[in-house]
Amino acid sequence: MPAVLGFEGSANKIGVGVVRDGKVLANPRRTYVTPPGTGFLPGDTARHHRAVILDLLQEALTEAGLTSEDIDCIAYTKGPGMGAPLVSVAVVARTVAQLWNKPLLGVNHCIGHIEMGRLITGATNPTVLYVSGGNTQVIAYSEHRYRIFGETIDIAVGNCLDRFARVLKISNDPSPGYNIEQMAKRGKKLVELPYTVKGMDVSFSGILSFIEETVFAMLVEITERAMAHCGSQEALIVGGVGCNVRLQEMMETMCQERGARLYATDERFCIDNGAMIAQAGWEMFQAGHRTPLSESGITQR
Amino acid sequence: MQASGGGAGGAEGRDDQRSSRTPACQSGSGSAEGEDVHQAPEGRGVFGRGRAVMEAAVARPQGERAPDGLGSAGDVAPLAVRPRRGEVVLTLRVPFQSALEADMARRSLLPDAQRHQGLIRKEFAVNGSDLLVRWTAEELAFIRLSLNPFLDQLSLVIRNIRSLGIPPRQSLS
Numbered sequence: 001m002p003a004v005l006g007f008e009g010s011a012n013k014i015g016v017g018v019v020r021d022g023k024v025l026a027n028p029r030r031t032y033v034t035p036p037g038t039g040f041l042p043g044d045t046a047r048h049h050r051a052v053i054l055d056l057l058q059e060a061l062t063e064a065g066l067t068s069e070d071i072d073c074i075a076y077t078k079g080p081g082m083g084a085p086l087v088s089v090a091v092v093a094r095t096v097a098q099l100w101n102k103p104l105l106g107v108n109h110c111i112g113h114i115e116m117g118r119l120i121t122g123a124t125n126p127t128v129l130y131v132s133g134g135n136t137q138v139i140a141y142s143e144h145r146y147r148i149f150g151e152t153i154d155i156a157v158g159n160c161l162d163r164f165a166r167v168l169k170i171s172n173d174p175s176p177g178y179n180i181e182q183m184a185k186r187g188k189k190l191v192e193l194p195y196t197v198k199g200m201d202v203s204f205s206g207i208l209s210f211i212e213e214t215v216f217a218m219l220v221e222i223t224e225r226a227m228a229h230c231g232s233q234e235a236l237i238v239g240g241v242g243c244n245v246r247l248q249e250m251m252e253t254m255c256q257e258r259g260a261r262l263y264a265t266d267e268r269f270c271i272d273n274g275a276m277i278a279q280a281g282w283e284m285f286q287a288g289h290r291t292p293l294s295e296s297g298i299t300q301r
Numbered sequence: 302m303q304a305s306g307g308g309a310g311g312a313e314g315r316d317d318q319r320s321s322r323t324p325a326c327q328s329g330s331g332s333a334e335g336e337d338v339h340q341a342p343e344g345r346g347v348f349g350r351g352r353a354v355m356e357a358a359v360a361r362p363q364g365e366r367a368p369d370g371l372g373s374a375g376d377v378a379p380l381a382v383r384p385r386r387g388e389v390v391l392t393l394r395v396p397f398q399s400a401l402e403a404d405m406a407r408r409s410l411l412p413d414a415q416r417h418q419g420l421i422r423k424e425f426a427v428n429g430s431d432l433l434v435r436w437t438a439e440e441l442a443f444i445r446l447s448l449n450p451f452l453d454q455l456s457l458v459i460r461n462i463r464s465l466g467i468p469p470r471q472s473l474s
Contacts, residue, residue: 043450050457054464068465084450087413091454094409095461099468297412 007277009080017275075281078106132239
């Protein structure tokens with residue numbers, strides 16, 4: 001019954017998780033939140049992570065009720081992500097692996113999301129819509145590998161929403177996307193053009209509803225196309241934007257029309273977390289993968 | 302910077318990070334006339350007891366290449382490749398409690414050190430119980446940009462070792 005410790009810190013969330021045989025034993029996380037109108041920069045984000053990561057490690061072990069002897073493998077995010085935050089987490093993973101004399105496993109962040117999504121929902125072979133601040137891809141498993149069927153040609157959908165929130169100085173606490181969603185729920189009028197003026201006043205809810213309806217419809221379309229191509233009867237949404245209920249509704253509608261089933265997880269696992277890295281690490285560990293220290297450098301892309 | 306490990310299973314009672322030992326920085330003594338030597342400014346210590354030693358010098362160009370690889374314990378860590386004319390070299394020596402700890406820190410920090418190899422060259426070695434890090438670049442400014450983040454990562458590794466402690470009968474994998 002191997003137990004895997006996982007470290008994640010590729011963006012502004014830092015998490016440490018423990019997974020043993022398909023059970024999440026601990027998954028504490030902290031988020032680096034910047035003031036409205038600003039985004040998070042690599043150096044400041046890394047500083048935040050460095051300040052809390054050792055405490056998070058202790059929290060995870062305490063919550064799981066385990067000691068270093070109970071841990072069989074140390075998993076960490078090798079990439080993709082922001083350089084300085086990735087390095088800050090990787091050096092701790094390497095140091096812990098050496099101190100406890102455990103094997104090290106560098107995990108792909110995207111695969112972490114997918115493996116946790118599959119674990120939590122039980123989906124067997126879904127077409128995956130991976131949507132977050134840093135990634136927008138439609139992924140399916142075909143011939144022993146995860147393959148990208150479709151993706152953004154420029155910025156991720158979460159990045160689009162985050163930047164929009166920044167312009168409007170919407171709060172980043174707990175996340176800009178969450179606050180956009182709450183405001184969009186109150187929008188009553190869907191407008192074709194993103195320009196809403198009422199006399200001397202302006203209204204922004206309509207713009208946010210427009211943003212959501214349009215970008216989410218785009219995502220539903222490319223997911224549907226991939227499902228048709230693969231003959232898939234399952235869809236799984238992972239990544240922070242997957243928390244958005246409106247996106248889930250639109251995906252559900254599309255799935256029902258196709259007689260397919262939609263899977264999604266809640267904010268504990270949609271949003272970056274340490275347990276998803278531990279879970280993906282568990283799968284790799286069982287398959288015999290190891291990452292030698294000399295090859296454990298982070299990769300931003 | 303002295304990294305004090307927790308010892309066998311023990312943890313330090315006092316938080317040494319807040320003790321204010323000033324690290325002394327020495328300027329490197331060059332070998333020939335005409336060398337321009339920079340003295341790194343003294344500052345407040347954040348790593349507890351001991352001191353870091355930094356040597357910066359504009360290296361003189363040499364005729365032949367040094368042998369590959371950094372010197373192991375006992376050498377004064379010659380460079381793998383001699384600096385070219387006008388290049389700046391900065392050496393940081395970090396004393397640890399043991400060679401084991403110093404090498405552990407090296408293995409944790411080395412894999413990501415190659416990321417900006419275009420502008421600067423960063424080399425690691427362990428000499429006794431000291432970790433040696435050497436930067437080579439055309440401009441001191443490049444080195445300064447690399448040094449600050451590196452010190453942050455180094456500090457994290459030291460805190461990590463201190464918080465978890467070196468187990469007895471540790472063997473390097």
